[in-house]
Each structure stands twice: as C-alpha cells, then as structure tokens.
Amino acid sequence: MAADTILQTEGLTKDFRGFRAVDDIALTIQRGTVHALIGPNGAGKTTCFNLLTSFLSPSSGRITYKGLDITGMKPAAVARLGLVRSFQISAVFGQMSVQDNIRIALQRRRGHSYDFWRSQRTLDSLNEEAAALADSVGLSDFLATPASALSYGRKRALELATTLALDPEMLLLDEPMAGMGHEDVERTTELIRRIARSRTILMVEHNLSVVATLSNTITVLARGKVLAEGDYNTVSSDPRVVEAYIGSGHA
Numbered sequence: 580m581a582a583d584t585i586l587q588t589e590g591l592t593k594d595f596r597g598f599r600a601v602d603d604i605a606l607t608i609q610r611g612t613v614h615a616l617i618g619p620n621g622a623g624k625t626t627c628f629n630l631l632t633s634f635l636s637p638s639s640g641r642i643t644y645k646g647l648d649i650t651g652m653k654p655a656a657v658a659r660l661g662l663v664r665s666f667q668i669s670a671v672f673g674q675m676s677v678q679d680n681i682r683i684a685l686q687r688r689r690g691h692s693y694d695f696w697r698s699q700r701t702l703d704s705l706n707e708e709a710a711a712l713a714d715s716v717g718l719s720d721f722l723a724t725p726a727s728a729l730s731y732g733r734k735r736a737l738e739l740a741t742t743l744a745l746d747p748e749m750l751l752l753d754e755p756m757a758g759m760g761h762e763d764v765e766r767t768t769e770l771i772r773r774i775a776r777s778r779t780i781l782m783v784e785h786n787l788s789v790v791a792t793l794s795n796t797i798t799v800l801a802r803g804k805v806l807a808e809g810d811y812n813t814v815s816s817d818p819r820v821v822e823a824y825i826g827s828g829h830a
C-alpha cells in the first residue's frame with residue numbers, strides 16, 4: 580500500500596446466488612482526493628459501495644483502510660475508524676430542529692449516545708460547534724427550523740452535516756445529487772468541494788457533469804468489472820466507456 584493510499588481493494592468479488600455483481604475489483608483511493616465510481620445501470624456500483632462500508636460481505640477479496648484489513652468488519656466499527664457512509668448512518672429526526680439534529684450527531688461522536696436528554700447544559704455546550712457545522716453546509720439561517728420543513732436539498736445538507744459531526748476522515752457518498760433540482764445540485768457540489776479540502780471522498784454519482792466537476796479520479800465499472808480509470812477527460816474519451824454507456828441506453 581503506497582504511503583498516500585487511504586483505501587484499497589484487492590480481488591473484491593461479490594456473488595449473488597451464482598450471479599457475479601462485482602468481479603475482481605482492484606481499487607486504489609488516494610488520500611485527499613475525490614474519487615467517483617460511475618457506470619451504466621447494473622454495473623455493480625451500489626454493490627461495490629456496500630462492500631466498502633461492510634453493509635455487504637464480499638464473496639472473496641480484501642479491503643484495506645489506512646493499512647488495516649477491514650474486510651468483514653461491522654459497519655459501526657468501520658465508521659469508528661473514520662470511514663463513514665453518508666445518508667445511511669445519519670438519521671435525521673423530522674420533528675427536531677436543525678440545531679438539535681446536529682447536536683445529537685455531535686453527542687454520538689462523543690459516545691454519549693442518547694443520554695444528552697438529561698442535561699441542557701451538555702446540549703448548550705455544543706451550540707457553537709453545531710452552529711459552525713450548520714454554517715458549513717449553508718444552514719445557518721435554519722437552525723430553529725424543524726428538519727421536516729426543509730426543502731429536499733437542504734434535508735440532504737443536514738444529513739451531510741450530521742455525518743460531518745462524526746468527523747470522518749473518509750466519506751462515502753451514495754448518489755449525493757439524487758432527486759435534486761438544479762439549484763440544490765449546484766449548492767451541494769460546492770459543499771462537497773469544500774468538504775473535500777480536508778477529507779477523502781468516494782462517491783457513486785449518476786450526474787456526469789457533477790462527476791466531471793468534482794472528481795480527481797474516476798473508476799468506470801461495467802458488468803461488475805473495472806472498465807477504465809483516470810481523470811474525466813481520459814475516461815470520457817475512452818471508446819470502451821462510450822460504448823458501455825451507449826449499449827445501456829444511458830448516453
């Protein structure tokens with residue numbers, strides 16, 4: 580494992596009752612980069628993503644994070660190592676305000692679980708940090724707003740804030756732009772760019788213009804295998820990639 584590699588997979592394979600969804604994938608993610616996983620429908624992106632966060636166990640192969648073999652570890656243990664998946668781990672409570680949602684997440688990082696209810700003082704001690712996090716995702720004007728009253732894009736921003744409250748070193752984002760309108764996509768792109776300044780990000784994303792804007796490296800999957808890898812210009816001009824997308828009716 581090279582010194583600046585944060586996550587690596589070797590021979591990563593997943594079979595579903597005889598169907599090979601992920602086939603011998605070798606990924607190397609460099610620390611401090613934004614790495615995108617793309618590919619036509621059914622390429623194996625989600626399966627690969629689920630393997631990386633231990634939501635699925637591989638049929639064979641190995642995953643190494645910061646030099647540590649994390650294959651088969653429980654998702655929570657992986658998260659504690661700083662490899663955190665957004666939108667799944669972070670629950671947002673609709674009736675609670677933006678501020679309270681973020682304060683709960685901050686409490687969780689400190690391992691206090693839900694006993695924060697006991698002390699208003701403990702909660703208040705998190706106000707500053709919560710405000711800073713809300714600000715970092717563009718929600719400073721919404722601190723008192725119940726999460727359920729936020730627009731879809733802002734809800735996703737709140738989810739991101741609650742994930743960032745765990746202070747992950749590496750963030751795995753599953754289609755961060757899914758279901759967003761143009762304005763939210765732009766805001767979220769900027770947000771991810773800012774987050775990426777101090778973190779490593781791996782994302783599965785269908786919006787290719789977002790991928791082009793944000794990614795340092797792109798791995799293209801097709802039929803469970805790595806088809807191409809490189810920067811956006813390299814992979815988008817690769818005839819095999821163009822064909823894979825056209826063949827799937829995606830282009």
Ligand SMILES: Nc1ncnc2c1ncn2[C@@H]1O[C@H](COP(=O)(O)OP(=O)(O)OP(=O)(O)O)[C@@H](O)[C@H]1O
Pocket residue numbers: 595598599600618619620621622623624625626627
């Ligand atoms: N639990 C499962 N059981 C059986 N087959 C599965 C399972 N999960 C995924 N597959 C199959 O594995 C293949 C890869 O699926 P996956 O969801 O990883 O692809 P994807 O690239 O994320 O696709 P999409 O872009 O449509 O989300 C598909 O053919 C899918 O039907």
